[in-house]
Amino acid sequence: MDFREKNAEKTLKMRVKAKWDIHVQRFGIRSLPIHPIKVYKRAKALFFGILDGIGGPTIPIFFAFLKQRFLHKSTRIDTSISGISYGTLPRHKMDLFVPVDAYKIKNQPGQDNQTGIPVIIVFPGYSWNNTGLIQLYKPMAQTLCETGVFVILPNLGLPGKTSLSEILEDMQLILEWTSENIGKSGGDPKQIHLLGFGAGAHMCCMYNIASILSGITESSSLAHESIYQILSSENANAELKEWFRRLRRPVIPVLGLILISGVYSLEKQRKYEEMRCIETISMSSRLFESLYFAEAWSPLNIMIGLRKRGIFISNNLFAKRVLIVHGQKDSTFPLELSQKLFQEFCLMDMDDVNMKVYANLRRIDPSVILSVQDAYLARSFLEDIKSALFIDETEDENTKTKDNESEETKEFKSDDTNNISSDITENVSS
Template sequence: MEWKTIKKIMVLILAWVFFPIVSVAISQTDAPQSQLKVPLNPKRVYKVTSYLLTCLYENLTGSFIPSILQYGWHKLSSERKRTSVRKNIRYGPRPRNRLDIYVPDRVSTRNNNRNNDNMGQPALSSNSTPNPNQQQNDTAVIIFIGTSWNSGNRATCMPVAQSLQSQGYIVIVPDLTLYPNGKIAEMVADVQQCIYWTHTHISSFRGDPSQIYLMGHDAGSLLSALTVIHDACATLNVLPSNNTNVNIPVWDNVRRTGLPRVQGLILFSGVYDITYHYAYLYQKGLEQVHALPRVMGNRPDAFLQCSPTYLLSHALERVQNHDQLKALLPRKVVLFHGEQQDTFNPSITAFKFLLESAGIPSVQHKIKNVKYISPKFDLIVPTKPLCVELLKDIKECCKGGKKNRN
């Protein structure tokens, strides 16, 4: 018997043990009544298990373990410095609406874990009396990289936050509402609240309210792009008609003043067309167990309402003066993805084209000889060549923003 045949048989045997556990463990509150909790289709079971085992193999043989080891060595061999961080600040009304804020060494805050429930301005520590001659011009980066649709915790972002902090950025790390406690509307509302909180309070940390960037990865990339594009469309009253079960909230729905403008988007391995990505999940047999379809309404017309490419394309058709749209969108967008990452490339390319059609400078950065970019692993060791390259591009993006500031 050939090795390939033996391999398939082993995967199939594992599938009937492993896949039912995954199916039951993953919340499927929106599944149709006709859909079994544990799918019995052998083809689907085989496809999903093969995919999961491939992901496990790539994590074990890819950059995950080397990055963790390199990070540990870097922390042990480098000079130990006390991290300036203010933790557990409430930024919104939902239970998970808490954030940590990391500030550069030249600006220190009270380093404690006590709750801050009033969503007010956090005070600076006594050893960091504000200097009236010091300009409040530090760049703030809100990172949405430690979460998927149904899991994630801001504590896992600490290494990335410290890496960016060491480069002089003020780093805001929020927790968002997760599925099944919330869906896309609640998640976008959390991002809106976080942007507003940062714009309102970042000056307390010597930050510049006009220099706010969003950094996203995977689900965080979609949420970042969707939030700012939906807000621009709502402000101009060019949102597409919506008869679906998805109702993304409009910030300040009465006055339609819109969110504070975000300076730029720094997005890693993102999905910007939900319809296209659903087709990919269907091909892999994942559409019944993956959280994304249910978060997005589980309907083709709802997928469109959640797709930044669709919203931006619709706005470009409806708005005669594209300068009006450009004035509300981020001033620059950088799209990172691996050169070998074929899964999302068409979606990324289409998104870049639409941004440029709106007059937004956009950079699609393909990292050579890399399949998948994850800032949680690729941005934590400042001496690693890939990390050096990414930090350089991030700095260039932020520097460009300051040059273009009104």
């Protein structure tokens, strides 16, 4: 075999190897590789991703929902007020769910904001840049409202057109509206809690970070410069400085966070997805192509950076109560990230930090769990939330006896709801 033949054989082998490792650098199904190991890993990730979506309690709860829907007469009262504007843009709409006892509490003599009703603002998490089909979350919001709290279900962003900075700005507008208006109708602006799951939990945690950074910069000019040196690189710190520059000031702190199946570190999530060979087809990679950008939008990384830099954080700058919920077998967002976030919260001067891990469950989705409020898992989940809100036991007893009330009482409560609805509408318009 002469030199030319050897050269041709070597070239042929290189071409075969190149074809074997073909990888189309595009998103979606076209980015699937030909390499068999990568195909196996992606197929495995897809399989477990489907299990995360339908596994755990989803199927039994679905049958329980059908049974409740068709075999039992519903006595639930719709207490929602739809289409309330919280900003100037057309997308700035939200639904407010009013507890049936709000009208009575509002009209009690000597009642003030300090003894009002807690408020939960729900941020769903099936997309990073919008809340998607908000109607799907109404049964969950109504179930939460029946525990005796105001529930706000906002519409955030537009599909594929809204940046994370704009989502954070929308969250600020919602908090400002709630702080200014909810007290007029029996709610307590000092007892506002954020509840998020998936991407929503991540953004709730980012809002808490925004509150911390805003308070630090207002209290000390020296700390103002040091917060731009907390991440691992200059580019990441520059991204942090950019999104922080766009914030409205001041950022209103909230009382509590209820974080369910969240991400919390996009940088670590990217590495986890690379290990599973799904980095080019995952939603997070589509939105966070730059690792610097991902790190700057990672609350866990920012909290670790603040701690390592020794920056003092006053306890009036962040949420005082935190509940973290995660499924033990979640393969989409690993449990490890929630555990690390819990550890960081424990190192802060918080009044109450708890973590609940549901054994043998995959991704926890409250919109599915709370669709059947009589299911065992739904009752357990509601107890966790009520504990996080410190709802009085006497209110729990009132909730338990609600189904035994007479038709007269139900009609009376329905009238009360109509009254409080008109009151809120008047307050908003004024």
